[in-house]
Amino acid sequence: MTELKRAPLPHDFHPAVxxxxxxxxxxxxxxxxxxxxxxxxxxxxxxxxxxxxxxxxKSFAVTCFDPDAPTGSGFWHWVLFDIPASVAELPAGxxxxxxxxxxxxxxxxxxxxxxxxxxxxxxxxxxxxxxxFTVYAxxxxxxxxxxxxxxxxxxxxxxxxxxxRAQLIAEYEGPS
Numbered sequence: 001m002t003e004l005k006r007a008p009l010p011h012d013f014h015p016a017v018x019x020x021x022x023x024x025x026x027x028x029x030x031x032x033x034x035x036x037x038x039x040x041x042x043x044x045x046x047x048x049x050x051x052x053x054x055x056x057x058k059s060f061a062v063t064c065f066d067p068d069a070p071t072g073s074g075f076w077h078w079v080l081f082d083i084p085a086s087v088a089e090l091p092a093g094x095x096x097x098x099x100x101x102x103x104x105x106x107x108x109x110x111x112x113x114x115x116x117x118x119x120x121x122x123x124x125x126x127x128x129x130x131x132x133f134t135v136y137a138x139x140x141x142x143x144x145x146x147x148x149x150x151x152x153x154x155x156x157x158x159x160x161x162x163x164x165r166a167q168l169i170a171e172y173e174g175p176s
Contacts, residue, residue: 059140
């Protein structure tokens with residue numbers, strides 16, 4: 001395993017907000033991702049369920065980010081927003097790009113693989129990376145951007161519209 005200096009987590013640069021809880025039937029906090037969430041294997045978005053978010057939440061956003069990618073800017077694996085406030089769970093595979101399992105009106109933008117879906121873990125050989133799954137409680141029903149913006153634009157909007165956030169972090173090491 002190549003020992004790398006760990007990059008900051010994506011929210012280290014955002015204003016502090018309250019937290020709530022996100023759990024998954026597919027991911028244990030601090031665990032190794034299963035093959036289902038690996039790009040070369042299942043390439044399937046995990047099941048996620050959240051609770052304890054603020055009552056004034058109008059919508060949610062979900063992201064998966066690898067801060068350890070050797071890009072200088074991390075790697076966006078999944079960016080989804082405009083999930084209605086009445087939805088507090090996504091089934092496994094909801095990020096397939098076919099919009100099956102996603103609530104009506106939810107928007108997926110292009111990830112760093114270049115597709116509008118979940119793209120699984122694929123770190124370079126021997127490198128152990130963190131995958132930060134975040135659910136954001138948002139103060140508006142529509143975040144503003146459309147499906148053609150970059151993950152950075154979504155992140156910019158989330159910075160100013162996040163009421164609270166929950167995160168689940170798992171790891172995966174690229175095969176040597």
